[in-house]
Amino acid sequence: MSSPPAITIATRESRLALWQARHVQSLLEARGHAVTLLGMTTLGDQILDRTLSKVGGKGLFVKELEHALADGRADIAVHSLKDVPMELPEGFALACVMEREDPRDAWVSPHAAGLADLPQGAVVGTSSLRRVVLLREALATLGRADVRIEPLRGNLDTRLRKLDEGQYQGIVLAAAGLKRLGLGDRIRAVFEPTQSLPAAGQGALGIEVRADRADLIEALRPLAHQATWLRVAAERAVSRAMGGSCSMPLAAHAEWVGERLWLRTAWGEPEGAATLVRAEDTASVASLDEAEALGARVAAALRAAGAHAPHGEA
Structure with a gap:
């Protein structure tokens, strides 16, 4: 009986991405695979002075990882599914979607318990156009035309640091990322879907492979x-x-x-x-x-x- 194939995981090097890759690594190792990580910095990680919608979208977070799959440096890539383009490039496949963490948006603020408690002229940060339109509707309902919504880029730790430095009075993040990194105590409140409907795929991890790697698709089946x-x-x-x-x-x-x-x-x-x-x-x-x-x-x-x-x- 042959041993399970060795697997190299391509991953971004942010703390959250590494947590996700190590989570998959531990599950695969428990099934007998030898697993190593290939840490990479993507273009999406490097461009922090512009919103994603202006520089090519969230696909910027996966392209370099796909190059590593294509040239054989890595076997699989672990993604936050909401960062994965709806159409994968030819030759690639989504081999596995794992059990979902909390898909809701989280309100993080040192002082305001919610949008209604923000001080006059407050600034709220978000990296997402979806959250922008949802926040605009919620603030309009509250009659809070004084509150500004400003872009917030960077990894999770960078966003929290900007909040703590006072650049924002509140920020909206995915609850899943905070919980995975043991930062659930930073969540002041969660938005129920009736208040802030989540993004497609939010809270779920997807594993991408080359479409011709039937061995890996089979190996990943138990994780789905x-x-x-x-x-x-x-x-x-x-x-x-x-x-x-x-x-x-x-x-x-x-x-x-x-x-x-x-x-x-x-x-x-x-x-x-x-x-x-x-x-x-x-x-x-x-x-x-x-x-x-x-x-x-x-x-x-x-x-x-x-x-x-x-x-x-x-």
């Missing part, structure tokens, strides 16, 4: 969590149908209600009216094809209600 994979497949299908990228102010979140998948979406204009366009639907889902069909239907409903792709994208 099918209930999560179906949820994020529906979410990502919405984003794909809408031309989704980092320049898309789109939220998509699916939850199981019994045997049915409930998919909710929201879309907004970053510079337009604060009111969001919303669409939702439920379906009995047992396969990735059925999950993606649900996503396509909800995307069509969003378009019918006025949502559109950015900059003329299909």
Whole structure:
């Protein structure tokens, strides 16, 4: 009987990315694989003075890792799934989606318990156009036109440092990243999906491989969590149908209600009216094809209600 294949994991070098890679490493080692890490700095990590939507989107976080897979320096890449483009390049495959951590957004602030408690003229930081449009709607509902929303780039530790230095009075982060790094005590409050609908794939880890590596696809099968994979497949299908990228102010979140998948979406204009366009639907889902069909239907409903792709994208 042959021994399990040795595996090299390509990973970004941020603390969160390394935690995620080491988590996968430990699971694979427990199954008998010899696993090493290949740490890399991506273009997305290097460009910190502009918003992602202006420099090419979240795909900037995965391109260098894909190059390492293509030339054989690494065998798999571990990603935060919300950073993975909706369409993978030819020759690559998403081999595994792991069980989801908390998918919600988190409110982090040293002084304000929530948006309503912010001081006059406060600055709130976020790295996401989705969060911008959700925050704008929430602040408009509160009558808080005085609060400014400003870009916030950098890894998790950098964002927290900027908050602690007083550059922002509050910031919105993914709860999953904070919890994975043992920073859950920094969370002042979590936004329920009714308050801040999460991004497609938020809180889930995806493992990418070369499509021709059937041995790795088989080796990763035990790490997959099918209930999560179906949820994020529906979410990502919405984003794909809408031309989704980092320049898309789109939220998509699916939850199981019994045997049915409930998919909710929201879309907004970053510079337009604060009111969001919303669409939702439920379906009995047992396969990735059925999950993606649900996503396509909800995307069509969003378009019918006025949502559109950015900059003329299909």
